Amino acid sequence: MSSRDIEGEQVTIRHVAARAGVALSSVSRTLTGHPDVSPAMRQKVEEAVQALGYEPDLLAQSLRSGTTRNIGFIIRDIANPLFALVARACEQELRRNGYSMILMNSDGSVETESKNLLLLRRRRVDGVIASLVAEDSPYIKKTILSLRRPLVLLDREMKDLNASAVITDHYTGVYEATAHLISLGHQEIAFVTGAENVYTTRDRLRGYKAAFSDTGRDVPEKWMALGGFDAEYALIHTRNFLSKSPRPTALITGGIGSTAGALRALNELGLQIGKDIAFIAIDEWPLFDVFMPPISSVYRDAKAMGGEAAHLMLEMLNGKEPSESVIETKFTARSSTDGGL
Amino acid sequence: MSSRDIEGEQVTIRHVAARAGVALSSVSRTLTGHPDVSPAMRQKVEEAVQALGYEPDLLAQSLRSGTTRNIGFIIRDIANPLFALVARACEQELRRNGYSMILMNSDGSVETESKNLLLLRRRRVDGVIASLVAEDSPYIKKTILSLRRPLVLLDREMKDLNASAVITDHYTGVYEATAHLISLGHQEIAFVTGAENVYTTRDRLRGYKAAFSDTGRDVPEKWMALGGFDAEYALIHTRNFLSKSPRPTALITGGIGSTAGALRALNELGLQIGKDIAFIAIDEWPLFDVFMPPISSVYRDAKAMGGEAAHLMLEMLNGKEPSESVIETKFTARSSTDGGL
C-alpha cells in the first residue's frame, strides 16, 4: 500500500449538504457569504462543515471562477542571491494577499523560458512576474503577447507589451562608482558584465560611459567585456584583461555572477583587492560588509524590488493600468577601492 | 480598458470539436492518445487544434484526474543561499518530469508553515517537500498527518509520518572539524548554531561532543549557544562569548545564518580570522573560496539534496514506499583555522 492509497475519499460540498440536510447550493451560498442565508441555515451548515472537516477545493473554485490566485515567477536562477531576495519579498507580499507563487528557473535559456511561459498559461495563472533572459528574442515576445495575462517585468524594457515593470536606476549608481574611480586617478577601468540585450547592461553601460565623457576622457573600450552574466564569462575575461601589460588599474563587475567570476580570477592571479587593484561590484553579495577588505559596491534594495513587483501585479489584477516603478541605486566606497595605482 | 479585459474568450475542446465536425469525446480521445482513433479523425482534429491554437486547460484536467502535477515546496527562507541551491536543483528536476513547484517561505514561523501546508492541501498539490521550522510542534505534526499526500522532509526526523527524507550526515563532518581543532591544540571551542528541536542541530552536536569525548576531554558546554539559526542570534552570542576573558580560541558556526552573524560579530570586535581566532563554518557561503582568508568549512552538496528530494518525491508519486536518502558532509581545512592559540 503506497502512501497515495491512503487518501480517504475527499469531503465535498455534497457531503456537507447531505449531512446538514440542505441543498448543496445553500451550502455554497453560506460559505461564500451570500446575504440571503438564514441564521438557522448558517448554523446547520457550519456544524456539518466542522464535523466533516470540509474545505473547499481551490481547483474546482478556480475552474468555475476562472481565477487561480496563482502567480508565475520566472527567473534565470533562484540561486542568484539577489534574485533570491527578490523572490522572497515577492512571495511574501503575494501570500499576504492570498496568492501563491509558482517558481520556475529559466536556466539562462530562451527556450526554457518560453516553455515555462506556455506552461504557466496552461496552468491558468492569474499573472506572470518575470526577469527575462533577453529582450531581443522575437520568439519570446510572441509568446508573451499570447499570454493574455497581467505581466510584470523585472529590470527589462520591451515595447508594446502592455506590461508593468520594476526598473532599476543603474545609471546613477554606476556613474558615481566610475566617477569615484576617475577622481582617484584611474583611467584604465575595466568593466565586466552581461550582454547588451538586456536593459540592465545598457543602463549600467550608459553610466560608465557618461562618467568618462563628462570629464572629457575617452571611454576605455578595450577594457569592456559585455557578454554574459555568468561567473564563467567573467572569470575568463577578467583573467584575460589582467594578464595584459599594461593592465587595468581598476575593475567594475556588473551583476552577482560576474562578481563571483572576477573575484575567482583575481584570487587565482594572486592580486589583492584594494591594494593591487581597485574593485567595485555592482549588486551586493550578502557578506560583502565582512569581506576582507570590505568591497565597494553599487547597491540596490532587492527586497523592495520583489515587494514592488508583487504590488504592481496586485494592482493590475485589480484592473489598474500597467505602470512602472523605479528602484534607486547607491554607490558606497569601501576599502576595496583603495589601491591599484 | 485594463489588460484583463483583453482576454479573448478561451478556446475549448468544444470549439475544436465543432470546427472538426466531430464529437468532443473524439477530440479528447485523439489528444490523450487513445488507441481507437482513425487516421481520418486524427487528421481532422489536429487540423482544428492547429487552426484554433487550442491548448488543453490544466485546471480542468486536474479537476477530472485528481492530480495537479504541482508540488509544494516549503522552506524557512529562500534567500538562504543553501536553500536556494536546494530549491533550484529540486525545481529543475521536478520540471524535467512535468511537475511545477509552488514555493512558500515559512519565515521561521510554525504558524505560517502550518497555514502554508493547509493552503497547499486546498490547492490539491500532488505532494509536499518541506524543511520544517521545528520537529517538536504537535500542531505541525497534526497538520502533516492530515495532508494525505506524499511528503519529503529535508534534514528532519519525525516518527510515524510515512514520509521520505533527505538526511544529511552532519555527524561526520562536524566530528572531523572539531577533531581537527582539538588536534591543533584547541580546547575552548565555541559552537554557535540553531536549536535542538531540529535534527540538523542534534546531529551536529553529536559530532561536536564525540570529538571531545573520544579524546577523553570535557565538552566545553559553556561555549555552546544552541538557540537560533538566524544571524541575529549568532551575532549576539558570538559577541558575548568573545568579550569574555578568557575567551574561546576557536569558533564553529552551524548554518548559513549563524555564520553570517558570527562573521559580523568578529568583524565588529576587530578579531581577525585565522590569526586571532580559528574559525570553521558549517555549510558554505558561495564565495567562501575567495574570502580572505579562505574559510575552513563543513561542506554538503546542496544541489544533490534538491535533486534527491525531487527524486524521492517522484518515486512516491509512482507508488513506491517512502525512503531515506543520505547526503555526505566533508570537512575542508583552509587558512581560517590557522591561528587562535
Place this chain on the structure above:
DNA sequence: CATTATTCTGGTAACGGTTCCATCCTAGAA
C-alpha cells in the same frame, strides 16, 4: 384579509475536460 415584496431555499446549468457506455460499422470467421 388579500395582495405584493422580501427573504430564503432547492434544482440545475455551467466551468473544460475525461471516461464509460451504447451504437454503428466493417472485416474476418464459420
Place this chain on the structure above:
DNA sequence: TTCTAGGATGGAACCGTTACCAGAATAATG
C-alpha cells in the same frame, strides 16, 4: 451468406464548485 468480434464514434455522466432561476415561505402593505 450470416454471425460475431472489435474498431470507431457520439452521447452523457462526472470531477467540485458557483450562479442563475423559480418557487416556497415569510413579512410588509393596503
